[in-house]
Amino acid sequence: MSGAITTTAPxxxxxxxxxxxxxxxxxxxxxxxxxxxxxxxxxxxxxxxVGPSLQAPSAEHWFGTDSTGRDVFARVIHxxxxxxxxxxxxxxxxxVVGTTIGVAAGATGGLVEEALMRVVDxxxxxxxxxxxxxxxxxxxxxxxxxxxxxxxxxxxxxxxxARSQVVGVRVSEYVEAAYGSGGTALGVLWRHILPNSLTPxxxxxxxxxxxxxxxxxxxxxxxxxxxPPTPEWGLLIAEGRNYVATAWWLTVLPxxxxxxxxxxxxxLSQAIRGGEAA
Amino acid sequence: MSEPLLTIDDLxxxxxxxxxxxxxxxxxxxxxxxGEVTALVGESGSGKSTVAQSTIGLLASxxxxxxxxxxxxxxxxxxxxxxxxxxxxxxxxxGRCIALIPQDPGNSLNPVATIGASVGEALRIHGWRDRAKxxxxxxxxxxxxxxxxxxxxxxxxxxxxxxxxxxxxxIAAALALEPELIIADEPTSALDVTVQRTVLDxxxxxxxxSGTGLLLITHDLAVAADRADALVVMRGGTVQEAGPAASxxxxxxxxxxxxxxxxxxxxxxxxxxxxxxxxxGERPLVEVTGLRQEFRRGAGRxxxxxxxxxxxxxxxxxxxxxVGESGSGKTTTGRAIAAFGHAxxxxxxxxxxxxxxxxxxxxxxxxxxxxxxVYQNPYGSLDxxxxxxxxxxxxxxxxxxxxxxxxxxxxxQVLEQVALAPEIAQRSPRELxxxxxxxxxxxxxxxxxxxLVVFDEAVSALDVTVQxxxxxxxxxxxxxxxxxxxxxxxxxxxxxxxxDTVSVLQRGRQVEHGAVAQVFDAPQHDYTKQLLAAIPxxxxxxxxxx
Numbered sequence: 001m002s003g004a005i006t007t008t009a010p011x012x013x014x015x016x017x018x019x020x021x022x023x024x025x026x027x028x029x030x031x032x033x034x035x036x037x038x039x040x041x042x043x044x045x046x047x048x049x050v051g052p053s054l055q056a057p058s059a060e061h062w063f064g065t066d067s068t069g070r071d072v073f074a075r076v077i078h079x080x081x082x083x084x085x086x087x088x089x090x091x092x093x094x095x096v097v098g099t100t101i102g103v104a105a106g107a108t109g110g111l112v113e114e115a116l117m118r119v120v121d122x123x124x125x126x127x128x129x130x131x132x133x134x135x136x137x138x139x140x141x142x143x144x145x146x147x148x149x150x151x152x153x154x155x156x157x158x159x160x161x162a163r164s165q166v167v168g169v170r171v172s173e174y175v176e177a178a179y180g181s182g183g184t185a186l187g188v189l190w191r192h193i194l195p196n197s198l199t200p201x202x203x204x205x206x207x208x209x210x211x212x213x214x215x216x217x218x219x220x221x222x223x224x225x226x227x228p229p230t231p232e233w234g235l236l237i238a239e240g241r242n243y244v245a246t247a248w249w250l251t252v253l254p255x256x257x258x259x260x261x262x263x264x265x266x267x268l269s270q271a272i273r274g275g276e277a278a
Numbered sequence: 279m280s281e282p283l284l285t286i287d288d289l290x291x292x293x294x295x296x297x298x299x300x301x302x303x304x305x306x307x308x309x310x311x312x313g314e315v316t317a318l319v320g321e322s323g324s325g326k327s328t329v330a331q332s333t334i335g336l337l338a339s340x341x342x343x344x345x346x347x348x349x350x351x352x353x354x355x356x357x358x359x360x361x362x363x364x365x366x367x368x369x370x371x372x373g374r375c376i377a378l379i380p381q382d383p384g385n386s387l388n389p390v391a392t393i394g395a396s397v398g399e400a401l402r403i404h405g406w407r408d409r410a411k412x413x414x415x416x417x418x419x420x421x422x423x424x425x426x427x428x429x430x431x432x433x434x435x436x437x438x439x440x441x442x443x444x445x446x447x448x449i450a451a452a453l454a455l456e457p458e459l460i461i462a463d464e465p466t467s468a469l470d471v472t473v474q475r476t477v478l479d480x481x482x483x484x485x486x487x488s489g490t491g492l493l494l495i496t497h498d499l500a501v502a503a504d505r506a507d508a509l510v511v512m513r514g515g516t517v518q519e520a521g522p523a524a525s526x527x528x529x530x531x532x533x534x535x536x537x538x539x540x541x542x543x544x545x546x547x548x549x550x551x552x553x554x555x556x557x558x559g560e561r562p563l564v565e566v567t568g569l570r571q572e573f574r575r576g577a578g579r580x581x582x583x584x585x586x587x588x589x590x591x592x593x594x595x596x597x598x599x600x601v602g603e604s605g606s607g608k609t610t611t612g613r614a615i616a617a618f619g620h621a622x623x624x625x626x627x628x629x630x631x632x633x634x635x636x637x638x639x640x641x642x643x644x645x646x647x648x649x650x651x652v653y654q655n656p657y658g659s660l661d662x663x664x665x666x667x668x669x670x671x672x673x674x675x676x677x678x679x680x681x682x683x684x685x686x687x688x689x690x691q692v693l694e695q696v697a698l699a700p701e702i703a704q705r706s707p708r709e710l711x712x713x714x715x716x717x718x719x720x721x722x723x724x725x726x727x728x729x730l731v732v733f734d735e736a737v738s739a740l741d742v743t744v745q746x747x748x749x750x751x752x753x754x755x756x757x758x759x760x761x762x763x764x765x766x767x768x769x770x771x772x773x774x775x776x777x778d779t780v781s782v783l784q785r786g787r788q789v790e791h792g793a794v795a796q797v798f799d800a801p802q803h804d805y806t807k808q809l810l811a812a813i814p815x816x817x818x819x820x821x822x823x824x
Contacts, residue, residue, distance in 0.1 A: 173658040180616070181673035181722060182646045185639070191672070195663045 021271045024264035031261050034080035044071045046078035046231040054247045064249040066239065075231035076254050082232040083213050083258075086147035086225075090212035093151025095205050098158025099198075105159070106166030106197075107189050113163075120159045128153035132215065136224045143216070143232060146225040150215040154208050161204055165197035172196075203272040210265035217258055233258050281351045283491040284310040284333065284459055289346035291328050291337065302328045304515045305346070309508070310459060310491040315482075317494045317506035317523070319538070321741040322712075325515040326495050330461050333493065334376050335360065335368045350375060353458060373400040377452035381464040383444035387436040393420075393447050394432030400454040419450040423480060441604075442473035449481065456488060463495045470603035470768060471812040478505055478814075497741065500544040500771075500815025503527050511535050527818055541746035544771035544815040548746045549753045554778060556593040563730060563762045564592035564615065569624035571610050584610040586786040587624075592779065594729075597756065597763040599777035599794070601770055601809070607786040609734055612766045616651040616732045617642050628730055647677060650723035654735035656715035660707040666718055667703035673726045692721045695758075696751060713744035717751070724755065732764045737772060749776055771813050774798055782806050 034041055044050055049069035050061075057064045063072035105116040123131070135149035169175060170193060178188045213233070219225045220234025228235060233254055240250025291303040303325040310316045320326040331337045333348055348360040352375050363371070372378075377400075380386040387396050397419055398412045406412050413432075420428035423446040436444055445465065452460055462481065466474035482505065485492050496502055502509055502523065509523040511534060519532040530536045541548055569588045572581040585607040592598040600608040613619045615626055617633050626633040628649055636642045653659040660669055670689045674680055680688065690700055696717040707715055716736065723731050733752075737745045753776060755761060767773050773780060774794060781791040782805065789803040801807045 173653050173655060174661040176618070177651075177653060177659045177719075177722070178661070178672065180618070180646060180651050181726070182643050182676035183672070184643065184676070187676065191664075192661050196661065 020267060024267035024271075027260055027264035028268065031080055031084060031257075031264075034077045035084040036081070038074075038077045038081065041077050042071070042074040044074040046070065046075040047229050054243065054250075056247075057249050057253070063253040064247065066247075066250055067243065072236070072250060072253065075236055076233070076257055079231040079233045079236060079254075082143050082226055082230060083216060083234075084261075086143050086150075086216045086232075087209050087212035089144060089147035090150040090154065090216065091205050091208050093148055094154030094158050094208060094212075095201070097151075098155040099162045099201055101155065102159035102162025103166050103189075103194070103197075106163040106170065107185075107193065116159070117163065120156045123153075123156040124160075128215070129218065132219060133222075133224060136219060141224060141227065143226040143230070146216055146219040147212075150212050150219070153215070154212070157208070158201065158204065162197070162201050165200055166193055169193050169197045200273060203269045206265050206269035206272055210262035210269075213258060213265075214262055281357060282309040283312045283351050284308075284493065285347075285349045285351075286329065286333065287347045287349070289329065289332060289348060290344040291325070291332055292342055292344045293338070294340040294342070301344070302341070302515050303332070306510075306512065306515075306517050307346075308510045308517070308520060310493050311507075312458065312491050313485060313489040314507040315485065315492045315494055315505055316508040316510065317496060317502035318510050318512060319496055319499055319502045320512035321497055321743065323514070324512040326512050327463055328515075329512075330378070330463050330493065330495050333360065333459075334372060334378050334461055335363060336378075350459065369403075373457065374404055374455045375457055376459045376461065377455075377457040379445075379448055379452045379460060379462040379465045382468050383441050383448055384468060386448055387444055389436055391435075392432065393434055393436065393439070396436075397432070397447060397451045397454060400451060404455055415454070416450075419454055420447070422453065422484070423447070423450045424476075425450075440473075441469055442477060445469060445473075445477050446480065449477070449484075453484060453488075457490065459491045459493065460485075461493045461495070464497065465494075466501070467497070471770070471814075472603065472808050474501075474814070475812040481505075498814060499538050499542050499742070500813075500818065503545070503818045504814050504816060511538065537743055541743045542771075542815065543742075543746070543749070543769070543775050544813050545818055547775060549749045549775045551753045551776070552757065554593070554596045556596065560593065562591040563594040563629060564598070564764065565625075565627045566590050566611070566615065567625045569611060569614060569626060570622045571607070571614060571619060572622045583786055585614070585783075588781065588783065588786075588788045589624075590779070590781050590788070590791050592730075592762055592764060594762055595756070595760050596778040597765050597776055599765045599767060599773040599780040600783060601767055601773050601780060602783035603768060603809075605785065606783040608766045608768075608783050611783070612732045612734050612764055613651070615730075615764055616649055617645050618651065643676075647726050648728050649730045649732065650726065650728045651732045651734060652716075652719050652723050652736045655739055656712050656719055657707075657739075659719050660715055662707055664706070665703070666705055666707065666710075669707070669718060670703070670722055670725055673722060677726070679726075688725060692725045695724060695755065696721045711744075712740055713747065716740060716744075716748055720748075720751070720755075724759070727759075728761070730762045730764065732766070734766045735768070736765075738767065738769065745772070752776065770798070770809055771815075782809070 047070065050071050051065050051069050053065060053067050053069040055061060055065040061071050061073065063076060066072055101116050101120065105113040131153050132149035135152055136146055139145040139148065175188060175192050178192050216225060217234030220232045221238040225234060226232040236254045237251050243250050286306060286308050289303055289306045292299045292301045306329055308316060318326045318329060332343055343361050350358050350360055352358050394416050398416045401412050401415060416432055417428045420431060425431050425443060425446055466477050469477060481492065494506060506523045509526045510520045511518045511532065513534050518534040519526055519530065526535065530539060540546055567589045569585055571585040572583050574581050588611055590598065600611055602608045610619060614621050615633065617636055621634045624634065631645055636645055667689055670692060671685050674685045674688060689703055693700055693702060698714060698717050737748050740748060749772065756763060765777055777794050779792065780794050780797050781788050784805045790797055790806050797806060798810060801810060
């Protein structure tokens with residue numbers, strides 16, 4: 001009997017082993033490993049001058065050195081903790097606040113829903129970069145504050161998606177049947193509505209992780225993020241842009257790492273959603 | 279004898295899936311003669327629609343004809359083998375020689391094209407350039423399928439038409455180029471019985487006039503019995519029995535055909551039920567008086583009256599059926615009894631509870647212990663993420679009944695009551711068939727030991743043999759547990775078997791009610807008479823009676 005069941009339900013591990021999922025997963029794992037234990041990947045300090053300035057990439061310094069002779073590869077690795085933890089905070093803020101608003105709006109309906117969703121509409125109406133800049137100015141500079149600012153810009157997206165999912169599931173027959181078997185509103189919400197509506201929200205969170213890295217880098221590039229000499233990815237690119245003509249590796253190689261990580265989260269997010277459809 | 283219009287010989291079709299090839303059709307042979315009807319009868323998954331799709335060259339992209347031949351005796355080009363035809367040749371054949379009437383009139387018409395454009399499309403595809411001629415032909419066709427005021431209808435959009443009208447439009451579109459062969463894939467399954475009858479009559483008449491051959495795909499043996507000249511019974515991709523309709527029905531050779539005949543509620547008695555004796559003067563369990571339900575339709579519009587002055591009583595231990603066509607208010611009435619609606623006026627009493635007076639969520643919740651609702655669609659009423667055990671346990675947990683071990687015992691017991699194996703408890707709804715899911719839904723309703731169960735079209739979505747099993751199950755449970763049922767259905771044949779009393783609803787009004795025997799044998803109202811006359815299988819019942 002159990003054999004028949006395993007063949008009918010595709011195992012999530014099989015899906016994970018497809019190259020389309022495996023490669024992004026490896027990229028993300030490496031980036032997270034950089035963030036957690038940068039010392040394992042490089043022995044070079046990110047803030048110490050280790051050689052002549054503006055050296056091209058070589059076997060010794062993979063990404064070359066910058067204007068003060070610091071190893072760029074080491075700075076990228078150490079920067080991962082700044083950028084990725086920042087992105088995680090940003091996504092967490094958006095996910096928790098946004099989903100709570102969305103689920104509350106979708107589950108209650110009526111006036112509460114109207115009020116909450118109009119607030120969300122206001123959030124959506126403000127351009128996200130402008131909004132995050134304003135929040136950073138209110139909270140003060142720094143990686144964490146920049147992350148919170150980026151998170152606030154994604155609240156609206158999470159809230160709208162969560163609400164639309166909850167509204168869709170709320171009218172399904174099994175939810176009514178659950179009320180019919182004596183379920184209380186909270187019990188039904190917890191046992192039926194949330195598990196059946198949150199998969200796309202999780203997929204969106206994975207997607208947002210990528211764009212949060214990008215947005216935090218943007219803030220760093222504009223000088224609203226971590227102050228120098230912190231090796232934050234956006235800041236790295238900003239510092240290198242004065243030398244684009246003579247030392248392209250200062251902007252291109254860190255930029256390439258950012259692109260890879262963002263693409264990886266994008267692919268993974270699609271895999272999560274694809275798994276739902278199958 | 280001349281070559282038949284369509285000859286299918288030893289057809290084999292397989293589908294490529296993630297788990298290897300699946301043989302959907304294994305060696306099917308049949309014939310359709312000009313001017314005659316061949317009915318292909320089978321349950322869901324029997325491969326009957328695959329045969330139809332192969333015949334018109336519209337198999338799903340993962341389907342492949344693995345062997346056999348399909349020959350069409352075409353009037354212009356003689357006998358053509360349809361297997362392996364190029365897409366170009368197919369385009370010339372479809373519409374002109376073979377036409378398809380699809381199953382679901384609800385979404386088979388392009389919602390942004392007018393009726394006239396949809397009907398005229400086949401003409402334009404096959405090279406009619408003259409607009410005035412196309413228009414004239416479209417109006418002629420709409421008239422032919424008995425649509426009143428064709429000129430106005432041709433300018434309307436599908437959403438402005440009823441289901442029956444849309445099906446006629448689809449028939450008109452199929453007839454546009456006077457094809458030799460029409461494939462009708464469950465043409466009336468989505469329609470009310472009275473509409474089904476007029477649509478089938480229409481097809482019959484058109485076929486007699488034009489000499490078109492008809493391949494009728496249906497799950498309903500009674501429909502096939504009324505309409506077909508030849509009958510092919512399919513199951514699991516193979517032909518169980520084939521032959522002239524009269525002889526197959528009179529003396530079925532295959533076990534499966536016999537089972538289908540024995541399980542068709544419109545042909546035979548499927549359920550053995552002891553009539554319930556109600557003691558005189560006993561207070562009925564359910565009393566509905568003057569129920570009225572309105573739905574607001576926005577500012578400036580009259581509210582929609584879904585139920586208007588419906589009254590009946592249901593004695594304890596009996597079954598009361600509410601019958602009517604779609605839009606008659608039968609589901610609204612049933613939901614009001616199960617406290618899922620807010621009645622506008624009138625009173626409903628179940629036991630000692632005044633249902634219309636239940637205002638707070640807490641009171642409604644308490645009421646659910648005594649009254650349960652079972653839904654039509656077993657695919658939608660079970661949470662796809664829960665195991666069956668959790669589905670069944672949930673009502674007990676909601677009311678805090680029993681310890682963990684007690685609850686597991688109750689789940690096992692109720693699974694046994696609905697004749698499901700105990701291993702089912704560990705499965706997820708996705709792994710069960712429609713019939714098994716509906717048993718689970720019934721088990722969930724029973725686990726609270728209610729007094730009253732409301733069934734909203736609870737057997738309508740099931741295959742006929744499964745439907746018969748569920749009906750027998752319901753009768754047995756009623757006898758064992760002394761349950762009272764309110765049974766909502768559009769199928770009068772089923773109602774006759776399972777109900778003691780019946781209310782007939784038409785557009786929200788109760789036109790007739792009383793004991794089933796009395797209402798069905800001596801109907802007073804015209805609408806009831808129409809409904810009864812529309813039950814398919816009349817030809818066979820007369821044969822049996824004589």
